[in-house]
Amino acid sequence: MSDDGAGAGDDGAGGAGDGADEGVPTDGESTRDALAERRGLGDPVYAPAEDSGLLAEAGVDRARGVVLEVGTGSGWVAERVRAAGAADRVLGSDLNPHACRAARERGAEAVRADLLDPFAADSLDAILFNPPYLPTDPDNEWDDWQEAALSGGESGRDLIEPFLDDAARPLRPDGLVLLLVSSLTGFPEVVEYAVSQGFDAETVAEESYPYETLSVLALTPRSDGA
Numbered sequence: 001m002s003d004d005g006a007g008a009g010d011d012g013a014g015g016a017g018d019g020a021d022e023g024v025p026t027d028g029e030s031t032r033d034a035l036a037e038r039r040g041l042g043d044p045v046y047a048p049a050e051d052s053g054l055l056a057e058a059g060v061d062r063a064r065g066v067v068l069e070v071g072t073g074s075g076w077v078a079e080r081v082r083a084a085g086a087a088d089r090v091l092g093s094d095l096n097p098h099a100c101r102a103a104r105e106r107g108a109e110a111v112r113a114d115l116l117d118p119f120a121a122d123s124l125d126a127i128l129f130n131p132p133y134l135p136t137d138p139d140n141e142w143d144d145w146q147e148a149a150l151s152g153g154e155s156g157r158d159l160i161e162p163f164l165d166d167a168a169r170p171l172r173p174d175g176l177v178l179l180l181v182s183s184l185t186g187f188p189e190v191v192e193y194a195v196s197q198g199f200d201a202e203t204v205a206e207e208s209y210p211y212e213t214l215s216v217l218a219l220t221p222r223s224d225g226a
């Protein structure tokens, strides 16, 4: 979600980042407010930003076979991976019906779903997720789709943990999860949780911004299942 104008792509990602980092506070909650304000609270669909760009690059490099982007938003990441041509099929899913519509308009195959719920066991070769991850004070939660795109609850990990609880189920045994993680969310805590859910974790991309470091974790199911 970093928005310092570094730009994550040529057709939308980082597009809201013209204001550099001026005035962006360093605590998670007010950072969230500043970022949400820049993106426009009226827009119900997350606009691609640097986090989207980092995940898309990792997906283009590593995702093969049947790929699902969970929380596809505008569908920009899914489309980048599809257009690169190395995957057999790229699906997108999102809880937000406006996002599903936007992703379809972009040409992505998108379905409305809560995390991985409707996906069958052993059906996916790669799963990508740029989750809502900003730590948010419960007293400051808004009840709208922008909130659903940004807020990871008090810890920042309210969506990441249930995602990791279920991720091994739809994944084929030699499959791969690419998970975008921000330092605001607690990188070591996410790694520890992923390992506790039976994954090996490796950082495959990292970018630092003035108020957060974004990483992409490649998670692979441990063969011993432990």
Ligand SMILES: C[S@@+](CC[C@H](N)C(=O)[O-])C[C@H]1O[C@@H](n2cnc3c(N)ncnc32)[C@H](O)[C@@H]1O
Residues within 6 Å of the ligand: 046, 047, 048, 049, 051, 052, 053, 055, 070, 071, 072, 073, 074, 075, 076, 077, 093, 094, 095, 096, 099, 113, 114, 115, 130, 131, 132, 133, 145, 148, 149, 150, 159
């Ligand atoms: C940070 S945005 C990322 C959007 C897009 N993938 C990108 O990188 O530009 C997080 C997305 O997750 C979606 N989302 C939130 N909760 C979800 C859930 N329970 N299941 C599926 N998607 C969810 C939001 O609607 C939003 O589109």
